[in-house]
Amino acid sequence: AQSVTQPDIHITVSEGASLELRCNYSYGATPYLFWYVQSPGQGLQLLLKYFSGDTLVQGIKGFEAEFKRSQSSFNLRKPSVHWSDAAEYFCALTGANNLFFGTGTRLTVIP
Amino acid sequence: GAVVSQHPSRVICKSGTSVKIECRSLDFQATTMFWYRQFPKQSLMLMATSNEGSKATYEQGVEKDKFLINHASLTLSTLTVTSAHPEDSSFYICSAIGQGVRNEQYFGPGTRLTVT
Numbered sequence: 001a002q003s004v005t006q007p008d009i010h011i012t013v014s015e016g017a018s019l020e021l022r023c024n025y026s027y028g029a030t031p032y033l034f035w036y037v038q039s040p041g042q043g044l045q046l047l048l049k050y051f052s053g054d055t056l057v058q059g060i061k062g063f064e065a066e067f068k069r070s071q072s073s074f075n076l077r078k079p080s081v082h083w084s085d086a087a088e089y090f091c092a093l094t095g096a097n098n099l100f101f102g103t104g105t106r107l108t109v110i111p
Numbered sequence: 112g113a114v115v116s117q118h119p120s121r122v123i124c125k126s127g128t129s130v131k132i133e134c135r136s137l138d139f140q141a142t143t144m145f146w147y148r149q150f151p152k153q154s155l156m157l158m159a160t161s162n163e164g165s166k167a168t169y170e171q172g173v174e175k176d177k178f179l180i181n182h183a184s185l186t187l188s189t190l191t192v193t194s195a196h197p198e199d200s201s202f203y204i205c206s207a208i209g210q211g212v213r214n215e216q217y218f219g220p221g222t223r224l225t226v227t
Contacts, residue, residue, distance in 0.1 A: 036218075043117075043204055043220040044155075090154060099145070099206075099216055101154045 002027045004091050006102035013081050014110050021076040021105050023065075023091030031093040033074045035065055038088045038104075047089075050074060061085070083109045114138055115207050117219035124195055124226055132190045132222045134205030140185035141207035145216060146178075149202040161188050195226040 005024045013019055025031055032051050036044040048059025055067040065076045074091060086109045091102040114137040124130050134144055143162050147155040159175075161167040161182035169175045177199075179191040188207075192199050202223050206216035 032215075034215075041202075041221070041223065044206075044218040046215075046217075049215060094216075098157060098160070099155075103154045106152075 002031070002093060002095060002100050004093055004100050004102035006089075006091055006105050008105045009103070010106045010108065012108040012110060015083050016080050019076075019078045019081045019085070019107070021089050021091075021107070023074045023076065023102060025072050025074065025091075025093050027093055027095060029095060030069075031095060033065075033067060034092045034094075034099070035059065035063070035074075035076045036090045036092060037061075038090065040087075044090065047076070081107075081109055083111070085109055113209065113217045115141075115205065115217045115219040117203075117205055117222050119222060120220060121223045122225070124224070126196055126226055127194055129191055129193045130195055130224060132192075132203055132205075132224070134188045134190070134207070134219050136186045136207045136209065136217070139207075139209040139217075141188070141209055142185065143208045144182055144188040145206045145208075146180060146188075146190050147204045147206070149204060149221075151202075155204060158190075192224065195224070197226045200224055200226045 003026045034049045035047040047063045048057045050057045050067045057065050088104045090104045092099045116135045118133045146158045149155050158173045159167045159169045161180045163182050163185050167180035182188040204221040206218045
């Protein structure tokens with residue numbers, strides 16, 4: 001069965017510091033992987049996605065993620081966090097059409 | 112491109128009444144639409160999948176008679192919460208997959224339902 005795990009419920013970083021949000025998945029084949037961001041009371045915005053090819057994926061807002069098959073991971077990174085990055089981040093996978101979401105990681109950015 | 116809208120963005124209704132939420136794909140035809148429910152500070156829970164012109168497929172534990180889904184056209188799906196109760200208060204989000212768009216869902220901005 002497929003599943004997505006985000007081990008960190010809440011992360012706090014200082015503005016300008018680097019960020020890494022963890023995501024591990026379980027899936028029987030090569031998954032399609034996504035990272036979404038959700039601001040309070042808002043819908044989901046796609047940051048980036050991995051379908052195939054280059055395992056380092058660039059997304060919007062300066063985010064990137066690396067697919068590591070050997071570790072079943074798809075961690076999200078940003079070299080320098082901005083205060084506007086404070087939000088909830090969801091990792092998700094799909095094999096067919098259904099999306100399976102992780103439980104989310106809430107990012108707090110302190111000045 | 113690939114914009115999904117939802118209407119209304121917020122709705123407050125009295126217990127026992129019904130509420131309809133619309134989900135529209137504005138610039139593409141959506142062969143499949145999804146309805147999610149999100150409780151505060153939690154992840155999204157898939158409620159049902161709807162394909163244009165056919166009955167929706169509900170996830171286990173979701174009452175199909177309470178959450179009526181209609182996908183009458185390739186750009187519109189509706190979710191009607193019937194006989195709403197306070198425990199139905201939640202954030203409802205729809206998403207859509209377009210024709211020829213591979214495995215990527217586009218999300219609406221969500222609808223906040225409060226049942227008093």
